[in-house]
Amino acid sequence: MVIPSPDPSIIIPQLDDHQSRPLMEKMARLFRQIGAFKEVERFRQDRSLPYEAQRLSQRAYRLYDEYLVYALRKLQKKGWQVYCAPGCAVCCFSMPAGISNWEFLIIYDHLQQGGQLSRSFRRNLESCQVLSRVSGQLFDGWTRKGTEDKSRYEELLHDYSRAKHPCAFQTAAQECEIYSVRPLACRMHFSFTPPELCDPAHPQFSQAVRLNLSPHGDVEEVLQKLDSRLKLGISDLLAPGLVSLTANVMRFAPITWT
16 A cells, blocks of 8 residues: 655645634634633632533534535545544544643533433543553643643553553444534544554554644634633543543532523
């Protein structure tokens, strides 16, 4: 099998042009509106949020999905094939990182409303145990931004992927149980080479063409400001962050939407 050389036009993990830029601006504006609610700063005490914040968050996700459709179509017109498809869960053996506190709240509420919280907590706790075993230390509270040795951080996440422990939300049919509210870290990842090359154990893993079509513009900065108002102080890794939110912040209680 011949692995194509990366096209310079797709090395940059985002497209910033006249069509994508307005989508990112609208997305940032929606998260900025959420952060302006006074309930956000009091959330840790009251566990209450306005229903409008949930609606705005859903709109922001739809804008991001619209951006992804546009970006992928543009790349496909350049001759690149997207191999990601329903039923493929190779990347679901990784530990998603860089998840905002706000996204964790949306996931938590989805699980709570669906009666899946207890089961999810147990399965994510298992993922935390695998992560701790691989790293040789506890990960709770260790975020990418708070890690001085970032190369070591990436190495440990790579080792976690090699452990072949499935995501807590992966079903037997290779589907995602939180697909509608999955975080940006799970939405942005795409492969332009066959899925088997996404396996860290594959001998040609380093030759695979994978892109993170991450949000650009002010989106990341706005989410950071939103998180600073929430003051939850949880890890940005999927399993440790969700376990900490469930047990230490929410104590399994529901979010009250007003």
